[in-house]
Amino acid sequence: xxxxxxxxxxxxxxxxxxxxxQAQTVKAGLRExxxxxGDDPDREGLEETPDRVLKAFLEYTEGYxxxxxxxxxxxxxxxxxxxxxxQDIELYSMCEHHFAPFLGVAHVGYIxxxxxxxxxxxxxxxxxxxxxxxxxxxxxxxxxxxMEEVLDPQGVMVVIEAKHMCMCGRGVRKSSASTxxxxxxxxxxxxxxxxxxxxxxxxRPTR
Numbered sequence: 001x002x003x004x005x006x007x008x009x010x011x012x013x014x015x016x017x018x019x020x021x022q023a024q025t026v027k028a029g030l031r032e033x034x035x036x037x038g039d040d041p042d043r044e045g046l047e048e049t050p051d052r053v054l055k056a057f058l059e060y061t062e063g064y065x066x067x068x069x070x071x072x073x074x075x076x077x078x079x080x081x082x083x084x085x086x087q088d089i090e091l092y093s094m095c096e097h098h099f100a101p102f103l104g105v106a107h108v109g110y111i112x113x114x115x116x117x118x119x120x121x122x123x124x125x126x127x128x129x130x131x132x133x134x135x136x137x138x139x140x141x142x143x144x145x146x147m148e149e150v151l152d153p154q155g156v157m158v159v160i161e162a163k164h165m166c167m168c169g170r171g172v173r174k175s176s177a178s179t180x181x182x183x184x185x186x187x188x189x190x191x192x193x194x195x196x197x198x199x200x201x202x203x204r205p206t207r
Contacts, residue, residue: 008058023054030054060094060101061132068128068142072150075115081154083194085109085201086119089126095166096133104162104178106140109198110147111154111187122147136162136181144183155187157198 009019030050031041039046089106106126129142140160147156159182167177188194 008055026054027051060092063128063131066128068125069146069150071121071124071128072117072146074121075117075151077114078112078116079114080112080116083109083111083197083201084116084119085198086122087202089123091126091130091139091160091162093130093132093134093136093139093162095164096135098166099133100164100166102134102136102162102164102166102179104160106143107159107161107198107202108143108147108157109188109201110151110156111194113152113154115151117151136160136164136179140181140183144185148185153186155189155194156183156185157188157195158183159198159202 008023009016027050030053034041034046034049041047041049085107086109087105087107089108090103091106092101092103094100095102108122108126125146126143129139129146140158144156144158147153147158159180161178161180163178167179184195188198
């Protein structure tokens with residue numbers, strides 16, 4: 001493996017050598033996959049594809065390199081008892097069942113309990129959990145869990161709307177289908193008025 005690929009990995013020398021060996025195995029497997037699908041892995045246009053795919057997957061899964069909850073640890077003491085909501089946080093993730101992408105937006109709201117966090121930190125939490133092999137249901141819960149654990153708010157609500165390429169581009173091939181998941185905690189779970197406020201700000205049905 002050339003120096004550029006070696007530079008993709010960090011850590012103890014023995015761990016780097018293991019990752020390099022794994023990368024070589026993956027690249028060989030990708031060549032086999034190209035051939036199995038009916039093409040020539042040595043033809044122009046495909047000869048560098050295994051390298052590109054490897055680098056792409058390392059980028060798609062950068063969330064494993066961090067603890068997304070840590071972004072929330074910078075807090076400010078603010079006496080605010082009403083909803084704080086960040087809408088339309090773009091997310092790109094990878095379905096763990098087919099390694100096909102799913103993409104959409106997350107809407108995250110919480111009712112503070114004496115402390116708030118920076119708005120950009122919420123987006124970083126979403127990104128940190130999205131850049132892993134995922135299912136949308138788990139992703140939704142992980143974001144809510146992080147908000148609840150670190151900020152200890154009165155309530156948290158997370159809604160994700162996404163399209164899954166494993167459904168749009170293969171299988172049933174329903175390109176217009178989208179999936180909505182939600183996770184509700186605290187006051188959002190116990191009091192319908194808070195859920196309705198959240199949904200009304202999204203201009204979504206209040207069911």
